[in-house]
Amino acid sequence: MTNAPADPMIGRLIDGRYQVRSRIARGGMATVYLATDLRLERRVAIKIMHGHLADDNTFKTRFVQEARSAARLAHPNVVNVFDQGQDADMAYLVMEYLPGITLRELLKDYKRLTPEQTVDIMDAVLSGLAAAHKAGIVHRDLKPENVLLADDGRIKLGDFGLARAATANTGTGQALLGTIAYLSPELVTRGLADARSDIYAVGIMMYEMLTGEQPYVGEAPMAIAYQHANDTVPTPSSKHPGVPAELDELVLWSTAREPDERPRDAREMLDRLREVEPSIRAAHVPLTTQATTVLPAAMPVGAATAETRVLDGSVAASTATLEASDDEATALARSADRRKRKGYWIFALVLLLTGLAAGTGWYFGAGPGALAQVPATTTLTPDSATLVLEEAGFTVEPAERNDPVVPMGQVSGTDPAEGEMAQRGSVVTMYVSTGPAIIPVPDVIGAPEADARAQLADFTVAESSQRQFSDAPAETVIAVLDVDGNPVGATYAELGALTLVVSAGALPDVIGLPAAEADAALVNAGVAVAYLDPVFDNSGAIAADHVVAMEPTTDPVRPGDTVNLTLSKGQDLVEVPNVVGLPMNQALDTLRAAGFEVAYNFPEPLLTFATCTSTDPAAAAQAVRGSTITVVASLTL
Known part of the structure; x- marks a missing residue:
């Protein structure tokens, strides 16, 4: 068995900034890698266009369009885009890295989701899509593969590779774009897409989440496309009766064949989803009931002693029973009246308790007393973050703090932190970064490299040190350089990038040595050797073919540099x-x-x-x- 060839991108430094670590996924246009942003010391996902597409202007334009489309969105349910550029013949896109899985992988593991899980995921998807539609962007490629479920619970919408401006209303004569299983009828028949085409794809995804299968299947893509164009999507409950009617209605509404019969955009569908969400959750909350015992009606006094005889097939009451019948009837009537009045009071009490329970449930479930998750706002602008927090139901109190990673002027976090639960209407402190703190730099000149790194733990020290020959002992620090390559001062930014310059020891003294010995000593020390024209040494101190002079070609001399040697021709x-x-x-x-x-x-x-x-x-x-x-x-x- 032969091993697959290693990916040549692994380990490569893109644009002098992004160190490629491993491959995450490969698609039709590009491959996505996990990389480290060496400038900001954070993990990112970097999407690199396939080499064979680099000369195709259509694909390059679409690739750049993804960056521009996603960069216009600042929303906690949309994957952030940080950078876009070209390194040599490679077009690349730098995005937020979210460790986790896709909705597709979740469906593979669980087949189908519960109504509550479906509502949770669709709420996030529609929130992100609503932000895109509000910005005039149509995604055009919605599918479970593009819904990212992070390990920390965040749900984000990504891959705007086919996105277009909603106002463009463009068609295409090329092959259909997007995944065939989620294409709207108008895309299949006319090649036209707007926000309602995204809504159709959302409806297909919802059907798949509730049933564990897609509504249309076929052996050929065109067979599936034909069904999209001509058939009506069935209700999820026709496959699984436990699906609530409210979700059936949402699926039918969003997958109507005529675009005008669907929600006009993601915001309209999101509002409807949130309207029906409480009833969906209430309908699926298991009820705890107490056992009810039915007791027989009380027997009237004297009934136990009444004498009953069966004569000729008829029932006769004893004389005692007949005499007490009027009194018993009166007692029964009074008892029934008391039970009726008591029933009214019980009914009123039940209504009161039900109202209190409903009010309490509303207050703590959807009202001011409800708990809500603090949304992610890190790296957003203060205005955008304030809008996101207020939409989540919180009151925002701005504050400032140093942050060594988040650039100055962007939000560096909140208190309570993102992902935590807090009461709606409560105050969330929003911290705006004032940049890194300026802190003292320890004096590590002369210290062993390992000790210097330990002392510089408050900074970001480059993994690779510069090495140069000097009179200082080998493996000791002889300089600390800042990000511009200059010696660092007494203070520096927290987590700022530093590079250590470490002594490689002294260059070997080869004057007077035979050429072969001098050459070997220098090569072993890590430098290359070149020879100048030999000269006479009339002093008689240096014999012929021995080194009479050594001249470095660089200052300082580093491993890999070249030194020039001059050999003696002896005396003239x-x-x-x-x-x-x-x-x-x-x-x-x-x-x-x-x-x-x-x-x-x-x-x-x-x-x-x-x-x-x-x-x-x-x-x-x-x-x-x-x-x-x-x-x-x-x-x-």
């Missing part, structure tokens, strides 16, 4: 010319022309009258070019 030896017998001036000129310095002890004014008698070194001897030849002369008479 020249034969001493024979100048014995020559006039002194001529002898000196000859020696100088041969590259030597000269020394003599004959007076200058008499040189014209002197003759060379000997040299040291002697004629024909080998001497170093540039060395001094001592000349001895005598006076010519």
Whole structure:
């Protein structure tokens, strides 16, 4: 068995900022990866367009449209879009990362959902879709795969890859866009879509959640499309009788074949869903009842002693019974009257208690005393976050606080925190980020790298340190750089990005070593070696083919850099010319022309009258070019 080839994107740094960690999912247009935003130190989802689509302007336009469409939405039920760009030939989109599952995966595990679960999910989906419709955006590709269920309970709508402006009312001559199982009749027949087309897809999703299956199936896509265009979606209760009538009505309303017969947008459908939600939940709350015992009617006094005889097939009452009958009738009438009056009081009491229970239930279930989940507002603008919190039923009190991650001016969180339950109408403190706190930077110069990292725990220290050769001991910190590559000052932003510069030790001293030994020592230290032209070393200290000089090509020198080596050619030896017998001036000129310095002890004014008698070194001897030849002369008479 051969292993599948590794994804070349894993580990890649996109645009110098996003480090790809692993693959999340692959679709028709793009692949989604989990990545780390190195600038803000947070996990993100990065969608990268398939390479074979990079030259297709239609797909590139649609890809950019997704970024623009989603970026216009700031809503807790819509996946946030942070960035969009191009790195070389790759178009990418950076989104909020939500660990969890999709609605499709939930349906695979549970087959179908309860009415209450369906209402919860549809409330979130319609809330996000209502924000899109309000912004003039039609999603055009609603399906369970695009509903994200986060581990922390948040439900968000994503993948606006096919989104268009609602006012465009555009058609397409291309193949039908979107998943065929959720396409509205008008998209199938005319290729036109507006907000009501999204509502149709919502209705199909609701049917699937309640029944565990799609309303239309077929062996070929066109067979399914034909059913969408010509058939009426059945009620979910026809498949499962336990589905409430209110949800049947919503499914039929939202999947009407004629767009004009559907809700005009997601807000209208959401309002209707919330109207019927209390009755749906009440109808599915299990009732606890006490056992009722039916007691026989009280027997009248004396009845136990009455004598009864059966004569000739008829019943005869005893004389005692006949005499007491009038009194018993009167007593029974009074008893019945008392029971009737008592029944009125009991009925009135039941009505009162029922009213109190209903009022209490309303107060704590949907009224001011109800608990509601605090929505997510982190990274929203204060105005958008205030609107989201107020729509959830809370009173907003703004405040400020430092936040090392959320940019200044955006909401960094709330108290109570998002996801917690709080009473409707209660005050939620909304914190607006004032940016990171400025804190002192510990002095870690000279400390071992591990110790320095521990001391800098309040900052974001890059995983990879810079290494350079220095006189400092190896593996100790010699500099701390800020995000611009400059030495950091005494204070810095909390969780700000820092890079450590760590000593790689001193470069090996290779002067005087044979070329092979010097080369090996430097390569082992992690630097590359280049050679300059060899030179003579007339000092005699460096033998031929040994290193006479080492010159770095960078300052400072880091592992992987290059150093230049110069080798010695040994001494430059020249034969001493024979100048014995020559006039002194001529002898000196000859020696100088041969590259030597000269020394003599004959007076200058008499040189014209002197003759060379000997040299040291002697004629024909080998001497170093540039060395001094001592000349001895005598006076010519």
